[in-house]
Amino acid sequence: xxxxxxxxxxxxxxxxxxxxxxxxxxxxxxxxxxxxxxxxxxxxxxxxxxxxxxxxxxxxxxxxxxxxxxxxxxxxxxxxxxxxxxxxxxxxxxxxxxxxxxxxxxxxxxxxxxxxxxxxxxxxxxxxxxxxxxxxxxxxxxxxxxxxxxxxxxxxxxxxxxxxxxxxxxxxxxxxxxxxxxxxxxxxxxxxxxxxxx
Numbered sequence: 001x002x003x004x005x006x007x008x009x010x011x012x013x014x015x016x017x018x019x020x021x022x023x024x025x026x027x028x029x030x031x032x033x034x035x036x037x038x039x040x041x042x043x044x045x046x047x048x049x050x051x052x053x054x055x056x057x058x059x060x061x062x063x064x065x066x067x068x069x070x071x072x073x074x075x076x077x078x079x080x081x082x083x084x085x086x087x088x089x090x091x092x093x094x095x096x097x098x099x100x101x102x103x104x105x106x107x108x109x110x111x112x113x114x115x116x117x118x119x120x121x122x123x124x125x126x127x128x129x130x131x132x133x134x135x136x137x138x139x140x141x142x143x144x145x146x147x148x149x150x151x152x153x154x155x156x157x158x159x160x161x162x163x164x165x166x167x168x169x170x171x172x173x174x175x176x177x178x179x180x181x182x183x184x185x186x187x188x189x190x191x192x193x194x195x196x197x198x
Contacts (some may be wrong), residue, residue: 008047015048022136024058031062034151038063038177039184056185062176067156071170074160077150126150130158139164143172144173147180 032043038059045055128151132144146155152173159169
């Protein structure tokens with residue numbers, strides 16, 4: 001046995017001490033973490049000895065549940081901010097309803113940018129890359145390619161905050177999560193098969 005096989009066997013023995021019905025829940029919780037997401041959670045589950053299909057479903061479900069929660073919260077916050085800004089603009093400008101920006105949504109975006117905190121350079125680059133993908137490929141492309149630059153929870157929040165319909169964002173994030181988790185799970189399963197076959 002080589003060092004990698006020893007490490008995997010030790011990890012599997014450690015996980016075997018956890019009751020079997022709790023193991024998929026651990027993978028589900030790992031999938032809910034933004035930096036891990038469903039694809040890495042599935043790999044963790046497969047390496048720990050779970051059935052690859054169970055690990056992939058648990059990881060993807062954990063990831064999608066957090067995306068769903070974030071999309072619903074972001075949608076409510078966006079609606080509240082837009083409504084508040086419309087009321088504020090209407091009260092200050094008068095009955096005309098014009099904010100001087102051309103539209104109330106532009107005024108809301110301007111206010112959000114003005115009150116935003118500075119962010120790190122790596123996150124800024126990720127947001128810029130994501131914005132390019134959104135302009136070039138729309139919500140489907142940004143949802144599928146977004147996890148390369150930023151966690152899916154962040155990309156879904158950005159899409160909904162930018163005004164994309166939440167059902168459309170949820171649909172394409174579900175497709176993205178299923179795609180990335182399947183690719184990772186199959187790759188991990190094949191890699192483990194090769195490691196233990198040698």
